[in-house]
Amino acid sequence: MPKIELAIDFGSSFITIYQRGVGLVLHEPALAITAKVNERYEIREAGYRATSMLSQSLGGARVVSPIKEGSVVDIEMCVMLMSYFFKKIVPSSIIKPNISAIVLISSALINSDRKAIEKVMLKCGVKELLLVESPLALMSYTGSIGGLFVDIGSGKTEIATVTNHGIISGCAVNIAGDAFNNAIVDYIADHYDVKIGDYTVEKLKIDALSLFENDTNVSYVAGRALYDGSPKNAKVKASELYSAVAPLVDDLVDVIRSVLGTTSPELSGEILRKGIFIAGGSSQIPGIKEYIARKLVLPVTPLEDVENAVAIGGAQFFSDKQYLSDLLGIRVD
Secondary structure (H helix, E strand, O other), X not given: OOEEEEEEEEOOOEEEEEEOOOEEEEEEEOOEEEEEEOOEEEEEEEOHHHHOOOOOOOOOOEEEOOEEOOXXXXXHHHHHHHHXXXXXXXXXXXXXXXXXXXXXXXXXXXXXXXXXXXXXXXXXXXXXXXXXXXXXXXXXXXXXXXEEEEEEOOOOEEEEEEEOOEEEXXXXXXXXXXXXXXXXXXXXXXXXXXXXXXXXXXXXXXXXXOOOOOOOOEEEEEEEEOOOOOEEEEEEEHHHHHHHHHHHHHHHHHHHHHHHOOOOHHHHHHHHHHOEEEEOHHHHOOOHHHHHHHHHOOOEEEOOOOOOHHHHHHHHHHHOHHHHHHHHOOOOO
């Protein structure tokens, strides 16, 4: 029976899958558009194809995001979504392959959240399954002997100090891409009386948000006037987006500082030499690395592939089970 080994970064906004011996095989939004067929919902589109339809009229279809902040909120829909993705990467054959998966998860998940992810993966046909906290995969990716890792995703930011003996301290906070979006939506509503949608704010964040205080760019957004519901435009300066988001990044810096305060002197020396390792899709916001470095008076080292580093690092565990055993403190066969 053929064996397929997958490292799956189970993120809030994206699912990233790295296949051992092949490479990166999937990086798609964790989003689906479903329609009711014969009293059952079926996926019409998922991933990037679903995202491209968000600005269109969906008729009777609905948008489904079965993962929130790294947790499964709809098991049935999550099974449908992951099965859809698996069909894209697992070849069809009479003999079903034996799928072995290392699923990279938030270290903050409680036992019921972990069981929900296990249930989803088993229902999707995974035969051998191991859940591993994502900061461990980031250390594997860097090849470091230890450090502080900050993974700024969509729903959460994961902050952890890690050594060869595993995660020493850390936490996950809801200060990440979604919180930045909400702050921008609220700012534009408060200052321009315009309500903008999810697609518009995400595009605005990607195109215009900057943590450089002297950014002079200007963007135009369209939405709905709050006072009468009519279409309305707003001209938004980059400095205004900065004002909306900077307080959240300040809160994030305070959390990082708190985790640093629990770090041993030896690991502190390692962090001083190599800097804080930063990853995650939201770490690509222009100026955010420099902003954090300036506030903490510490170097910030972005990983080479910030969006896929967790999956790539997780895949390396397949070839070094002893290293993974040492990190987890359990025997991994």
